[in-house]
Amino acid sequence: MLARAAGIARSLAMYHGIPGRQRRMRAFYGQFLGPGDLAVDVGAHAGNRVRAWRALGARVVAVEPQPDFVRLLRLFFGRDPQVTVLPTALGAAPGTAELGISRATPTVSTVSxxxxxxxxxxxxxxxxxxxxxxxxPVTTLDELVAAHGVPAFCKIDVEGFEAEVLAGLSRPLPALSFEYLPAAHDAALAALARVEALGPHRYRYSPIETMRWDTTAGDRWLDADELVALLDRRRPAGRSGDVYARPHGGVVSPEIRHPGRP
Incomplete structure (x- = not known):
């Protein structure tokens, strides 16, 4: 019980207690989100991105399977009608999964x-x-889109299960991100392959929680091969980060962004 409480406190301090992080996060995600847009946080954990996205005026669907953090998200956002908390995991198909929980470091809890x-x-x-x-319980991104609409941005951070989450998506999204962990390099490549299977995309990389773009390959969006080369260069440093993706040469058409609209 003590380790569990300490783990929750550690996550709250890490994601909500660092001065200036929310300001940097709002500035960074303002590239993708504005008032009225829909954002999906897959692996919402302690809700720091939910908090930043709401400050930008976005509606948010927060997906989180850990019971302790579902309770926290409902405590923080339960009275906000623009936030929907889904106590579920996402995967390639609906069903159930076994979630392994680390009491002391709940941020690395995973179904993989x-x-x-x-x-x-x-x-x-x-x-x-x-x-x-x-x-x-497990649902899919396709089912989430059918229920809530196509998000302007979707963040996926599920500790090695990103490829399976993306396998439950059958159409490209306007923008998304997935985690890169050097120790699980192949898992990121599998996630990249899933994104590319939806159509050609362009990519950028942001080192862990910096809210800044990596510019070692230039200040531009990269194709898939260029991203792989960048990750190969980053891999020896051992520091994680996030890959951001958007479709190449087009945006998801507005008519599919709101289910039920003629």
Whole structure:
């Protein structure tokens, strides 16, 4: 119980307690979101991005399977009609999954047993344990889009399960992001392949929580091969980050952004 409380406190301090982070986050995500837009946070955790996106005037669907953090999200945003909290995981198909929870470091809780095995050998994960398992419902991005509309932006940070989440999407989105972890390099490449399967995209990379673009390959959006080359260069540094993607040469047509609209 003590480790669990300490883990929650650690997440709150990490994601809400750093001065200036919310300001930087609003400035960064303002490139993708504005008033009235829909944003989807897959792996919402402690809700720091939900908070920033609401400050931009966006409507938010926060997807989070961890029961402790579902309670936190409802505590923080339960009275806000522009925030919908979904206590579920996302995957390739509807059903259920076993969520492995790390009490001390809940930010790395995951439904991917393969990812846990992969990162367990990394020096940064030597003290991480996934002590608890809980069965959680699983839905898909396609079902979420059908219910809530096409989001202007979708962030996916689910500890190695990103490719499976993207496998539940059958159309490109205007913009999305997924996590890159050097210790699980192949998982990011699998997620990239899923995005490219939806059509050609362009990409940028942002190192972990900096809210700045990596410019080592120039101040521009990259194609898939250029992104892979960039990640190969970043990999030895061992620092994680996020890959941002948007369709190349077009935007999702407005008629499919709001279900039920003629």
């Amino acid at each position: 047993s393969a990812w846990r095995e992969t990162v367990s050998g990394d020096a940064g994960f030597t003290s991480v344990r996934w002590q608890d398992t809980v069965t959680v």
